[in-house]
Amino acid sequence: MKNYSKEKQKQLVLTLLVTGMVLCGLWFGLIRMQKQSLRNLGERRTAAAHQLEKVKQAIANADQLEAELAEAERQVTKLEEGMASGDLYAWAINTVRQFKLPYKVEIPQFSQIDGPKDNSLLPNFPYKQATLTIGGTAFFHDFGRFLADFENSFPYARVLNLTLEPVSGLLHENREKLAFKMDIAMLVKPGA
DSSP: OTTSOHHHHHHHHHHHHHHHHHHHHHIIIIIHHHHHHHHHHHHHHHHHHHHHHHHHHHHHTHHHHHHHHHHHHHHHHHHHHTSBOSSHHHHHHHHHHHHHTTSOEEEEEEOOOEEEEEOSSSTTOSSEEEEEEEEEEEEHHHHHHHHHHHHHHOTTEEEEEEEEEEOOSOOGGGTTEEEEEEEEEEEEOTTO
8 A cells, every 4th residue: 555645545545435335335225124124024924824824723623613613503502492582571480480489489579571672781792681570588598599599590691680678577587588679681582
């Protein structure tokens, strides 16, 4: 470099600096962007491979899924057989009266049935519901067993708005008797 004149040295240094800047510009402007693009493309490829594997698994398990679907449909059909249908008022009264037989619960009051109408228990549920208000008397323990067994025996019915009050004016041995009033919301069988 000592053989070159001052002017040539400046030009050479300037050329080296410009070449270095151009190389840096190429690296950051083109090569780095291409590497990022390749990285993104690799991630998309991996995601597509995972999706393809899920689809292959679903195809391989199609028979099992169809069997599970058929079993679920059979279970729903079995549950629908116990749902309210036909004359809803008569069905509800007969069901409650038959169910209360083994319990020491008196249920003389039945209101008119409200429904069938859109379901308020679960939003966007495909079944309609009907509501019946009943009232009666029972001892606390007997009523508790009746209520627990009722809700466990009828998965398509729910007790709502339960009120319990002591019965006044009874003899000494019946002081622990309670008066109850409750709404029973029942799902209605489709097409009924």
